[in-house]
Amino acid sequence: MENTKFDVVIMGSGMGGLCCGYILSKEGFKVCILEKNRQLGGSLQIFSRDKVIFDTGIHYLGGLAEGENLYGYFKYFGLMDKLKLKQMDMDGFDHITFKGDPTVYKHAQGYDNFIRVLSEQFPEEKENIQRYCAKIREICDFFPLYRIEDDDKDLVSANFLSIDTKTYIESITSNVKLQNVLAGTNPLYAGEADKTPLYVHALVVNSYIESSWKCVDGGGQIATHLAASIKKMGGIIQNYSEAVKFNFEGSNIKEVVLKNGKKIEGKYFISNFDLTKTLDMIEPGHIRQAYRTRITNLRNSISAFILYIVLEKDTQENFNYNIYHYHSNNVWESIKAGSENWPHSFVIFPQASSKEGKYTDSMIVMAYMNYDEVKQWETTKNIIPNNEEDRGPGYEEFKKKKAERLIDAVDARLPGLKKKIKSYYTSTPLTYRDYIGSRDGTLYGVEKDYRDPLKTFIPPKTKIPNLYLTGQNVNLHGVLGVTVSAVVTCSEILGQPKGLIRKIKKFLEENK
Numbered sequence: 008m009e010n011t012k013f014d015v016v017i018m019g020s021g022m023g024g025l026c027c028g029y030i031l032s033k034e035g036f037k038v039c040i041l042e043k044n045r046q047l048g049g050s051l052q053i054f055s056r057d058k059v060i061f062d063t064g065i066h067y068l069g070g071l072a073e074g075e076n077l078y079g080y081f082k083y084f085g086l087m088d089k090l091k092l093k094q095m096d097m098d099g100f101d102h103i104t105f106k107g108d109p110t111v112y113k114h115a116q117g118y119d120n121f122i123r124v125l126s127e128q129f130p131e132e133k134e135n136i137q138r139y140c141a142k143i144r145e146i147c148d149f150f151p152l153y154r155i156e157d158d159d160k161d162l163v164s165a166n167f168l169s170i171d172t173k174t175y176i177e178s179i180t181s182n183v184k185l186q187n188v189l190a191g192t193n194p195l196y197a198g199e200a201d202k203t204p205l206y207v208h209a210l211v212v213n214s215y216i217e218s219s220w221k222c223v224d225g226g227g228q229i230a231t232h233l234a235a236s237i238k239k240m241g242g243i244i245q246n247y248s249e250a251v252k253f254n255f256e257g258s259n260i261k262e263v264v265l266k267n268g269k270k271i272e273g274k275y276f277i278s279n280f281d282l283t284k285t286l287d288m289i290e291p292g293h294i295r296q297a298y299r300t301r302i303t304n305l306r307n308s309i310s311a312f313i314l315y316i317v318l319e320k321d322t323q324e325n326f327n328y329n330i331y332h333y334h335s336n337n338v339w340e341s342i343k344a345g346s347e348n349w350p351h352s353f354v355i356f357p358q359a360s361s362k363e364g365k366y367t368d369s370m371i372v373m374a375y376m377n378y379d380e381v382k383q384w385e386t387t388k389n390i391i392p393n394n395e396e397d398r399g400p401g402y403e404e405f406k407k408k409k410a411e412r413l414i415d416a417v418d419a420r421l422p423g424l425k426k427k428i429k430s431y432y433t434s435t436p437l438t439y440r441d442y443i444g445s446r447d448g449t450l451y452g453v454e455k456d457y458r459d460p461l462k463t464f465i466p467p468k469t470k471i472p473n474l475y476l477t478g479q480n481v482n483l484h485g486v487l488g489v490t491v492s493a494v495v496t497c498s499e500i501l502g503q504p505k506g507l508i509r510k511i512k513k514f515l516e517e518n519k
């Protein structure tokens with residue numbers, strides 16, 4: 008890297024870091040993105056086994072039909088005509104099922120369709136389902152950037168901020184099965200009873216109800232295209248560049264020091280990774296201990312154990328919907344369920360492949376897992392290709408046992424699947440910790456809590472004047488959530504709260 012002084016230095020090339028890089032490059036800033044891994048993209052990363060491509064953190068995307076929110080942002084990022092996408096089943100992109108109940112409950116795309124399909128399964132509940140949908144959309148309207156709008160909303164006084172998802176859903180209907188079906192995609196936001204704010208549920212489910220899509224051959228293409236555009240605009244992207252420390256000049260950061268000793272100077276710095284780890288890069292004296300303690304005490308959302316299954320050729324017919332399966336009639340129990348009852352629930356994500364015909368070659372199965380389950384191996388580190396440390400036979404045995412339990416559970420849901428498995432691979436909370444650089448392999452970063460919404464709503468500005476945050480800890484997780492986070496972060500740096508969103512709106516109007 009010849010030029011070591013930049014307008015903006017972004018640490019981490021997750022979706023949030025790349026979106027910031029794109030926006031600020033387009034705004035004329037000289038941008039440098041530093042990524043610790045070989046592969047860019049954070050949770051957009053893919054990997055390949057037995058000639059099958061697996062996603063690591065993008066199983067489906069919402070809001071990508073023309074005129075919808077992610078479509079608008081992706082169009083602004085020059086992605087829409089480049090991405091290979093496949094729309095999921097209109098009448099049931101998510102199937103919710105419960106052990107002992109043969110009915111498959113379906114979430115359909117499009118609000119009218121969603122109401123129609125669920126009302127066929129719950130004929131007495133049509134009005135309640137309509138009320139639920141109206142509320143979800145009303146809440147989303149309170150978040151202008153989510154709608155690519157620039158109007159002001161009085162969010163602080165909004166009454167839904169102090170309601171949790173479970174309580175709200177229970178207030179909509181007394182039908183317990185419907186309550187669980189409405190909350191059935193809970194793993195999309197690691198929902199907890201008496202904690203997860205209703206707005207988190209609303210912002211996440213709304214985009215999928217509007218429209219649901221799979222990335223064909225994986226979500227890595229999003230990172231590839233964004234990185235290429237950033238470079239084309241003059242930005243520098245450097246992999247194998249782990250940020251470890253900040254050097255200061257007065258109260259501002261002067262440069263970031265990399266693990267290899269290199270120093271990169273900048274005017275602004277944006278961290279796209281774990282908040283605590285970002286603060287660890289600041290020596291004592293530059294921020295108040297109270298701020299450090301407040302951030303360090305925030306809880307992260309749970310992690311997961313994930314199975315990546317390669318199937319024998321021509322054995323499993325393709326299906327174009329995800330399956331959320333629960334072992335009890337209470338979807339809120341699974342995040343708390345101990346290891347004896349594991350897996351209390353799981354999600355089966357089929358993958359979209361450009362090679363697919365009638366049959367599929369793979370699927371991914373995800374089940375919640377607490378970091379504590381793998382804590383005994385936390386001193387090991389394993390990232391291909393530079394940190395390939397063996398975590399030892401005990402860890403391999405642990406993974407095997409968990410995989411076999413999960414495969415048995417999946418086989419009970421999809422009878423005969425076990426015999427179709429050619430090979431499988433697994434990841435644990437430690438895998439995510441090492442690849443993404445979080446403390447604990449968290450799925451979605453800082454856990455939001457309706458009891459203290461503002462405390463868990465992280466602003467992009469920090470106590471250091473030229474240090475900003477972006478990514479899933481700011482605003483909301485998910486591809487859409489972090490895209491909006493990037494707009495929030497860049498708007499702060501650009502110093503015009505509404506200037507950027509107006510430019511994006513104008514761009515979309517001119518490029519209809």
Ligand SMILES: Cc1cc2nc3c(=O)[nH]c(=O)nc-3n(C[C@H](O)[C@H](O)[C@H](O)COP(=O)(O)OP(=O)(O)OC[C@H]3O[C@@H](n4cnc5c(N)ncnc54)[C@H](O)[C@@H]3O)c2cc1C
Nearest residue numbers: 019021022023043049050064066067250444478479485486
């Ligand atoms: C298993 C799983 C499934 C998911 N499924 C979906 C889904 O289906 N749909 C959806 O929309 N969202 C999904 N998500 C959420 C979504 O993937 C994330 O919210 C989003 O990608 C996070 O983006 P981010 O910008 O916060 O960066 P991250 O993806 O968290 O990336 C952070 C980056 O920073 C780098 N980094 C860390 N430390 C350093 C350092 N010191 N120096 C330099 N670089 C560093 C990391 O290597 C990484 O590249 C899923 C997440 C997970 C984990």
